[in-house]
Amino acid sequence: MEKMENVYVMDHPLIKHKISMIRNKHTGTNEFRKLIEEIAVLMGYEALRDLPIEDVEIETPIETCMSPMISGKKLAIVPVLRAGLGMVNGVTTLVPSAKIGHIGLYRDPETHEPHEYYCKLPDPIDQRLIVVVDPMLATGGSAVAAVDYIKKHGGKNIKCMFVIAAPEGVKRLHEAHPDVQIYIGQLDRELNDHAYICPGLGDAGDRIFGTK
Ligand code: PRP
Ligand code: URA
DSSP states (O other), X not given: OOOOTTEEEOOOHHHHHHHXXXXXXXXXXXXXXXXXXXXXXXXXXXXXXXXXXXXXXXXXXXXXXXXXXXXXXXXXXEEEETTTHHHHHHHHHHOTTOEEOEEEEEEOTTTOOEEEXXXXXXXXXXXXXXXXXXXXESSSHHHHHHHHHHHHTTOOEEEEEEEEEOHHHHHHHHHHOTTSEEEEEEEXXXXXXXXXXXXXXXXXXXXXXXXX
């Protein structure tokens, strides 16, 4: 895939290692859930590198000094249901004060197009940095619909984090929303005829929640 502005593929060995573990079909629900959360911590750490900071006055036991702290934008984490829920605790580990929205979408098994069933965002959302989380970016239909919804409700500053992505999905999301920063744990080869990512990890929701 050609290099695109606002698309960042992770290169940290710990992220790569943990993604290989969740790809393994013998990795059970309990371990899968823990790993997805750990990957979300590591990816969140990378994706939040550009958080603005400002110097504030701090009294140490020795003296008063100016020292940097996160400033400005408050965070909203928005998981795409169901599978995105598995990444929420990873990001709140880094930013415990974040508010959490939810976007409920499922893919039609025939058309692979997303259908919305529940959406609720922190209100107001316009001044927040919004981090959309979903383990999988396949056709990109769900991600585009999620960002459409967030923008319709006033969201402006949006990052999306996916553990595994197909080139087709990255292209679709980037073309629909070039201003959105896209963070990807691993870029996979392609989609199969059922719009599953190859090699991928199967159905992320089923693997997190043990529903199959
Ligand atoms: C999965 C995944 C994404 C979507 C990606 O959810 O978590 O939201 O598919 O596919 P797309 O890029 O082609 O839209 P799914 O619709 O299977 O719902 P679930 O999480 O409830 O299982
Ligand atoms: N959703 C998943 O959970 N897995 C895929 O490979 C594609 C979409």
